[in-house]
Amino acid sequence: MPPRPSPPAQLFPHRLPRPLLLPVTALKHLREQVFLAGDEGWTGEERTDIGGDASVSPTPTYIGCRGWPRHRVRCIAGDADTTDPSSGTSTSLRDWSSPSSENTSDGETEADVETRGLAFFAEMATQAASPSKEGRYSYEEYKETADWLLANTEHRPMVAIVCGSGLGNLADLLKEQVAFKYEDIPNFPKSTVPGHAGRLVFGNLNGKPCVCMQGRFHMYEGYPLWKVTFPIRVFHLIGVQTVIVTNAAGGLNEDYRVGHIMVIKDHINFPGFAGQNPLMGPNEDRFGPRFPPMSDAYDRDLRKLALSASRDLGFAAELHEGVYCGLGGPSFETIAECRFLNRLGADAVGMSTVHEVVVARHCGLRVLGISLITNQAVMDYNSEARANHEEVLKAGRESEKMMEKLLTTLLPRIETNNNVN
Ligand SMILES: O=P(O)(O)O[C@@H]1C[C@H](O)[C@@H](CO)O1
Numbered sequence: 157m158p159p160r161p162s163p164p165a166q167l168f169p170h171r172l173p174r175p176l177l178l179p180v181t182a183l184k185h186l187r188e189q190v191f192l193a194g195d196e197g198w199t200g201e202e203r204t205d206i207g208g209d210a211s212v213s214p215t216p217t218y219i220g221c222r223g224w225p226r227h228r229v230r231c232i233a234g235d236a237d238t239t240d241p242s243s244g245t246s247t248s249l250r251d252w253s254s255p256s257s258e259n260t261s262d263g264e265t266e267a268d269v270e271t272r273g274l275a276f277f278a279e280m281a282t283q284a285a286s287p288s289k290e291g292r293y294s295y296e297e298y299k300e301t302a303d304w305l306l307a308n309t310e311h312r313p314m315v316a317i318v319c320g321s322g323l324g325n326l327a328d329l330l331k332e333q334v335a336f337k338y339e340d341i342p343n344f345p346k347s348t349v350p351g352h353a354g355r356l357v358f359g360n361l362n363g364k365p366c367v368c369m370q371g372r373f374h375m376y377e378g379y380p381l382w383k384v385t386f387p388i389r390v391f392h393l394i395g396v397q398t399v400i401v402t403n404a405a406g407g408l409n410e411d412y413r414v415g416h417i418m419v420i421k422d423h424i425n426f427p428g429f430a431g432q433n434p435l436m437g438p439n440e441d442r443f444g445p446r447f448p449p450m451s452d453a454y455d456r457d458l459r460k461l462a463l464s465a466s467r468d469l470g471f472a473a474e475l476h477e478g479v480y481c482g483l484g485g486p487s488f489e490t491i492a493e494c495r496f497l498n499r500l501g502a503d504a505v506g507m508s509t510v511h512e513v514v515v516a517r518h519c520g521l522r523v524l525g526i527s528l529i530t531n532q533a534v535m536d537y538n539s540e541a542r543a544n545h546e547e548v549l550k551a552g553r554e555s556e557k558m559m560e561k562l563l564t565t566l567l568p569r570i571e572t573n574n575n576v577n
C-alpha cells in the first residue's frame with residue numbers, strides 16, 4: 157500500500173470557514189463508498205452513498221457540510237478531480253487515492269481510513285480558507301498565469317485588445333501569431349457566448365506587440381466580477397500598459413446609427429450602483445489602491461488619437477464620442493429603461509467593459525474604449541424592432557473592416573514603454 161499522508165494538526169481549523177462544497181459529478185469516478193455527515197447536517201442535496209459508478213447526477217450538484225469536520229468519512233478514493241465550475245479551482249483527490257479495491261478489506265484499518273478522510277477534509281478546509289475561495293483570485297494565481305504565458309510565448313505585448321461581440325476577427329490582424337485556447341491557460345475562465353471564440357492571441361499589429369482577447373467574460377454568464385476581469389490583471393503582470401476595450405452596444409443617442417463607432421469618453425457602471433464592483437473585497441495593494449479614482453478612466457490622449465485616426469480614415473460621419481452604460485444583461489433593455497438611461501446621460505448601452513475598465517485603472521493601465529453601435533435601442537412604443545444577439549453579431553461582421561482599419565492606423569501611434577523584464 158502506498159504511504160498515506162497524515163494530516164498536519166494545524167490544518168484543522170476550529171470551524172470550517174464556510175460550507176465545504178464538493179461537486180457530485182466530480183465524485184463520479186470514485187470507486188469506494190463515501191459517507192459524509194456534518195455537525196449541522198447537510199446542505200444541498202442529501203447523498204450518503206456516492207461511490208463506485210453509483211448514480212450520480214449528471215448535472216453539477218453540490219453536497220456540503222458545515223462545522224467542525226467530525227465527519228464519518230469511511231473512505232475517499234479514486235482518481236478524480238473536484239472542479240468547482242463557479243470558482244474554477246480544482247482539488248485533486250489523487251493524493252488521497254486508495255488502492256483499487258472496492259472496500260477496506262485490503263488491510264487498511266478503520267483508523268487509516270479515518271486519517272485519510274480527515275486529511276482530505278483538512279485539505280478542503282485549507283482551500284476554503286485560501287484567498288481564491290474568498291471570492292477572488294490570489295495574487296499568486298494571477299502571477300502563475302502571467303508566468304505561464306511569458307514562458308510559453310516570446311511575445312511581450314504592450315497593448316491588449318479585448319474583442320467585443322462579433323469583433324473577434326480583429327485578432328486575425330496580428331502577425332507572427334501565437335494563440336492559446338482559454339481552456340489551456342492556467343486559471344483562465346472559459347468563454348460561453350457565441351461570437352466569443354475563447355482564445356488569447358499574441359502577435360504584432362502594424363509593428364506593435366499586442367495580445368488580443370478573442371472573447372471576453374460577462375457577468376450574465378454567471379461569472380463573478382473578479383473572474384470577469386481576471387485577464388486584465390494578468391495583462392498588467394505580463395507588461396501590458398494600454399488596454400483597448402471594444403464592445404458591441406445599443407445606441408441610445410438619437411444621432412447614432414448601426415455601424416457607427418463611439419469612442420468612449422466615460423461610463424456609467426450600473427452594476428456598481430448595486431454593489432457589484434470587481435474591486436469589492438479585500439484590496440490587493442500590489443495591484444492598486446483601495447479607492448481608485450475613475451474620473452480619468454478613459455485616457456484623454458488615447459481618445460484624441462482614436463478620434464484623429466478615425467477622421468484620417470474618413471470615418472468622421474460615423475464617429476462619436478460618448479458615454480457607455482454597462483448593465484448586467486443578458487436581457488436587453490425595456491423601452492422605459494432605454495429612455496431612462498438616455499436621460500441619465502448614456503449614449504450607448506452594453507453588457508460589458510465597465511468592470512474591465514475599473515480593474516485596468518486600478519492597476520494603472522491606460523484605457524481606450526471603442527463601442528460599435530450594433531443596434532438602435534428601442535425607445536418608441538410603436539416600434540416593432542426587437543434587439544437580438546444575431547443582429548449584434550451581423551453588425552459586427554459588417555463593420556469589421558472599419559474597426560480593423562481604425563486599430564491598424566491607431567496602434568502605431570500609441571506611445572508605450574514596455575518595461576517588463
Ligand atoms: O462583449 P460585448 O459587450 O461586445 O457583447 C455585447 C453584450 C452582450 O454580450 C452581447 C449582446 O448581443 O453583445
Ligand SMILES: Nc1nc2[nH]cnc2c(=O)[nH]1
Binds near residue numbers: 404489532
Ligand atoms: N445591454 C445591451 N447590450 C447590447 N449589446 C449590443 N447591443 C446591446 C443593447 O442594445 N443592449
